[in-house]
Amino acid sequence: DAEITQSPRHKITETGRQVTLACHQTWNHNNMFWYRQDLGHGLRLIHYSYGVQDTNKGEVSDGYSVSRSNTEDLPLTLESAASSQTSVYFCASSESKTGGETQYFGPGTRLLVL
Amino acid sequence: AQSVTQLGSHVSVSEGALVLLRCNYSSSVPPYLFWYVQYPNQGLQLLLKYTSAATLVKGINGFEAEFKKSETSFHLTKPSAHMSDAAEYFCAVTFTGFQKLVFGTGTRLLVSP
Numbered sequence: 001d002a003e004i005t006q007s008p009r010h011k012i013t014e015t016g017r018q019v020t021l022a023c024h025q026t027w028n029h030n031n032m033f034w035y036r037q038d039l040g041h042g043l044r045l046i047h048y049s050y051g052v053q054d055t056n057k058g059e060v061s062d063g064y065s066v067s068r069s070n071t072e073d074l075p076l077t078l079e080s081a082a083s084s085q086t087s088v089y090f091c092a093s094s095e096s097k098t099g100g101e102t103q104y105f106g107p108g109t110r111l112l113v114l
Numbered sequence: 115a116q117s118v119t120q121l122g123s124h125v126s127v128s129e130g131a132l133v134l135l136r137c138n139y140s141s142s143v144p145p146y147l148f149w150y151v152q153y154p155n156q157g158l159q160l161l162l163k164y165t166s167a168a169t170l171v172k173g174i175n176g177f178e179a180e181f182k183k184s185e186t187s188f189h190l191t192k193p194s195a196h197m198s199d200a201a202e203y204f205c206a207v208t209f210t211g212f213q214k215l216v217f218g219t220g221t222r223l224l225v226s227p
Binding site for chain 1: 157
């Protein structure tokens with residue numbers, strides 16, 4: 001079965017360190033998304049990609065970067081981790097740009113920045 | 115700009131009672147609306163979605179939602195709550211040509227025996 005996986009599932013890091021969270025999907029979807037989930041805020045969009053070599057900033061992109069070199073993967077990099085980036089991160093994918101397309105979510109990565 | 119408001123961060127019901135989770139949206143163009151469910155330590159799973167076909171949408175696990183344009187609402191209901199329904203529920207909106215979901219802040223459903 002097609003799926004979307006994230007690794008690691010849990011991560012503890014220190015302030016100032018670079019951290020990369022992996023996202024891999026086997027749906028062969030064109031679109032991929034990164035969200036962060038924080039209490040009282042729901043999910044907020046960090047970055048998204050509509051295809052290989054395409055990346056776009058979302059609502060809360062400061063301090064984060066992504067690159068899309070193939071269809072399956074969209075790694076999220078925290079350039080210099082800050083305590084404010086302690087959160088749960090979700091990756092999602094969808095097939096087309098039609099507004100009604102379902103996004104499929106990974107299991108999440110829980111990141112703690114000390 | 116689009117936005118979603120979910121009234122009530124927590125809703126408590128007894129097993130067998132009606133579940134009603136409220137969602138109101140703001141959009142200047144016809145919206146697509148979604149309800150997702152999140153069980154503890156898991157990702158989000160689609161419950162149902164409105165894509166401009168029937169206004170009453172039926173989803174998984176006995177849930178349904180009705181799109182009411184005049185009230186800008188998309189409330190989620192289930193006639194009889196089950197213990198397994200305890201989870202967090204998110205309403206989200208997007209529109210034609212764009213895939214960026216805008217989420218509400220979520221409602222945690224608590225079900226007591």
